Amino acid sequence: MHIGILDIVIRVGLTLATSFLFGIMFLGYWRTRTRKMLFVTAGFAVFFVHALITVPELFSDTYEIAMSENVHFLIHLIALVLIAVGILKD
Numbered sequence: 784m785h786i787g788i789l790d791i792v793i794r795v796g797l798t799l800a801t802s803f804l805f806g807i808m809f810l811g812y813w814r815t816r817t818r819k820m821l822f823v824t825a826g827f828a829v830f831f832v833h834a835l836i837t838v839p840e841l842f843s844d845t846y847e848i849a850m851s852e853n854v855h856f857l858i859h860l861i862a863l864v865l866i867a868v869g870i871l872k873d
Contacts, residue, residue: 791841798834805831822869829862 805827812820833855840847 786841794838794841798838801827801831801834819869819872822865822872824869826862826865826867826869829858829865833858833862 805824808820808824808827812824836848
């Protein structure tokens with residue numbers, strides 16, 4: 784499986800951006816310790832873990848994880864629901 788350098792740069796860049804956002808949300812949760820921030824932080828954590836899981840498959844076919852598009856959509860849906868619950872929680 785041949786992956787171009789641009790694909791690698793984009794995927795690693797998006798993973799770094801996701802980790803930066805997760806870090807900001809985690810620090811916000813750590814400071815406030817509210818359930819609202821917990822849900823939002825958990826949503827960003829799901830995005831972050833999903834990004835970390837998919838990075839190694841860029842460098843070696845050994846690490847390729849057989850996830851269909853539906854599984855990716857389900858992971859994103861779970862993360863977005865957690866973020867939405869956190870935003871809408873009173």
